[in-house]
Amino acid sequence: MEIYETQSEIAKRKNWLLSLIVIVLVTIGTLILLQGIALAFMPTLFNISLEEIMSLMAGTYDVPNGRMAMLFVQGIGSGIGFWVAAWIITRYIERADLKWAVQRARFNIKNLGIALAITLGAMFFNGLLVYWNANLTLPDSMAGMEAWMMEMESQLMELTKFLTDFQNIPELLTGILVIGVFAGVGEEMFFRGLIQPKMKQYTNSAHWGIWLTAIIFSAIHVQFYGFLPRVFLGALFGYLYLYSGSLLYPILAHIFNNGLTVIVIYLSNQGIIDFDLESTDTVSYPAAILGLLVLIVGFFYFKKINQPKDAQLDQGI
Numbered sequence: 073m074e075i076y077e078t079q080s081e082i083a084k085r086k087n088w089l090l091s092l093i094v095i096v097l098v099t100i101g102t103l104i105l106l107q108g109i110a111l112a113f114m115p116t117l118f119n120i121s122l123e124e125i126m127s128l129m130a131g132t133y134d135v136p137n138g139r140m141a142m143l144f145v146q147g148i149g150s151g152i153g154f155w156v157a158a159w160i161i162t163r164y165i166e167r168a169d170l171k172w173a174v175q176r177a178r179f180n181i182k183n184l185g186i187a188l189a190i191t192l193g194a195m196f197f198n199g200l201l202v203y204w205n206a207n208l209t210l211p212d213s214m215a216g217m218e219a220w221m222m223e224m225e226s227q228l229m230e231l232t233k234f235l236t237d238f239q240n241i242p243e244l245l246t247g248i249l250v251i252g253v254f255a256g257v258g259e260e261m262f263f264r265g266l267i268q269p270k271m272k273q274y275t276n277s278a279h280w281g282i283w284l285t286a287i288i289f290s291a292i293h294v295q296f297y298g299f300l301p302r303v304f305l306g307a308l309f310g311y312l313y314l315y316s317g318s319l320l321y322p323i324l325a326h327i328f329n330n331g332l333t334v335i336v337i338y339l340s341n342q343g344i345i346d347f348d349l350e351s352t353d354t355v356s357y358p359a360a361i362l363g364l365l366v367l368i369v370g371f372f373y374f375k376k377i378n379q380p381k382d383a384q385l386d387q388g389i
Contacts, residue, residue, distance in 0.1 A: 088274045095161055095266070102157040107149030114141050131227065133234040139243060142235060143250045151254025154262040162266060170265060170319070178318040183378065187312055190370035191325040194308050195332070196356075196363025198301045203355035205300040221296040228295050236337045244338050252331030260323040263289045263306065264313045282310035305329065308367075315375040 114120050118137040120128075128138050135141075162168040210217065235251070238244040263285055272281030286306030290299050309322035339345045 088270075091166070091270065094165060095270075098161055098165065099154070099157040099262070102160065103149055103153040106153045106156065107145060110145040110148035114145065117141070117144065131230065133230075139235060139237070139239075140246060142231075143243075143246050146235070147250035147254045151250060151256075151258040154258035158258075158262040158266045175318040175320060178316055178378075179320045183316060183321065183374065184324060186370055186374050186377075187316075187321045187325050188328050190312070190367055190374060191308065191329050192332075193363040193366030193370060194305065195329060196359045197361075197367055198304060198363075200355050200357070200360035201301045201304055202298065206297045208297065225295060225297045236334060237341060238338050244334070247334045247338075248331050251334050252327045255330055256323055256327035259289070260309060260319060260326050264309055264322050265319050268310055268313065278314055282307055282314060285310055311371065312374070315371075316378050 111125065114125055115122065118141040120135060120137060120141055124135045124138070125141075128135055128142060133139075162170065236247060238247055267288060268281050268285040270281075271284045272278050275281055275284065283303075286303045289306035290302035293302055295302070309326055312321045312325055313319055336345065
């Protein structure tokens, strides 16, 4: 059900390797360029010196306005960066048509409510995957790799804690905008809108396309002990697109997932609820099972109510 019709020879299946190389190069170049632009504006916008910027990049987070500055860089260089990369590739390199008029026609509030309910169920079930993944132990022969992975995870967790340790409402709203909206739009446009249909084209399988894209989506976050939960979420968003034929559902589901997580972390920091971002010692099996049931029932219903409508729309394309 994904929509990705291209007229460029570079995007044809026989040129799949060249196409992927171009995508990787354009994406890396776009992200680096936008991050560089964001860094250039940091001193003016946030009254931060070059030395303080270098300290932030090195992991020293006691810089005034440092959180807002880092959120700015992440929002421009990552969230918006992925969207810009997807736009450049689809419009100017592969000359692809995503048929947004059709995608908007496939969107309605009822389906959105079901998609968000599915996402909420998935978030509860994902707690179990987080627990399993975090307690993964590698064989003794891979002890060196495991130590490196744990060190990387520790550094990324420190950055995550810093970025989400919101001290006031403006910081919270900025976090929702950057981590929720920008990441949701940018990553879905790139991974589900661009990469997933191409993986489907290369493998001749919608399911392989979804899971390969989900693995790539998780891998780029470089958080090894959160790898399985992100693969699961990536596949969730992929199937929402596959069954509905509209990117609007995975985009809004992604925003909902990230935004709700940001709000929960803020409420925890304020002492309103009990939630520990770093804790992977326990898991609520009843909540995970309930979430899985909501997920399964919701997906069956979501697929059922979308297929007839999509078949009619496809005939009118």
